[in-house]
Amino acid sequence: MSDNIRMEPLDEEFFQKPTLELAHALLGCLLIKETEEGTTSGFIVETEAYMGPHDRAAHSFGNRRTKRTEIMFGKAGLVYTYVMHTHCLVNVVSAGIDEPEAVLIRAIEPYTGLDLMQHRRPVDQLKNLTNGPGKLTKAMGITMKDYGRAFFESPLYIASGFKPEEIAQGPRIGIAGSGEARDYPWRFWVKGNKFVSR
DNA sequence: TGTAGGATGCCCT
DNA sequence: GGGCATCCTACAC
Secondary structure (H helix, E strand, C coil): CCCCCCCCCCCHHHHCCCHHHHHHHCCCCEEEEEECCEEEEEEEEEEEEECHHHCCCCCCHHHCCCCCCHHHHCCCCEEEEEEECCEEEEEEEECCCCCCEEEEEEEEEEEECHHHHHHHCCCCCHHHCCCCHHHHHHHHCCCHHHCCCECEECCEEEECCCCCCCEEEECCCCCCCCHHHHHCCCEEEECCCCCCCC
């Protein structure tokens, strides 16, 4: 991990790359959320790509365009949050206008604001604080209010972090009912990082 | 207007 | 490994 971390948003252009490439590139980046309670941040260590109209596991499968998925049709770098059961999950919109693809942030390694994160989400072991998509949003205070924001602007943004030594790739999680799409190796993680969800 | 079903997490066997 | 909390969305009537 680099010791000269800059907590400044990446350029909008960073997000303008093919979705699978973006899912790769986001690993090691720093995710930052500023709230009235304080600022928390963590390095992205696990992502999943959702490839739009032809990906049965994607919300935008078949070009489904609803109030919920609308933001996926927007430009790369926008924030797509949605509620799953009792949790809020956060995605980075990718690809071009009218190409509803996205990258789900599945896990982060806590960096700053540890106290605030543990206050929001008390856990017995640190590794359980942010090792899942619903966990990290709660710890960082990411909610539906962030829907439609941009990851290249405060208060919820992504900065450069460290360059992962080795990246692993495999099938996505929690999409068993998505036919053949469940086997696509579109999940990426920092190999050996203990905050990866599984 | 009703209802089925999750890109989850947690607690129990 | 399985059940359930809990709630919004999508879609069927």
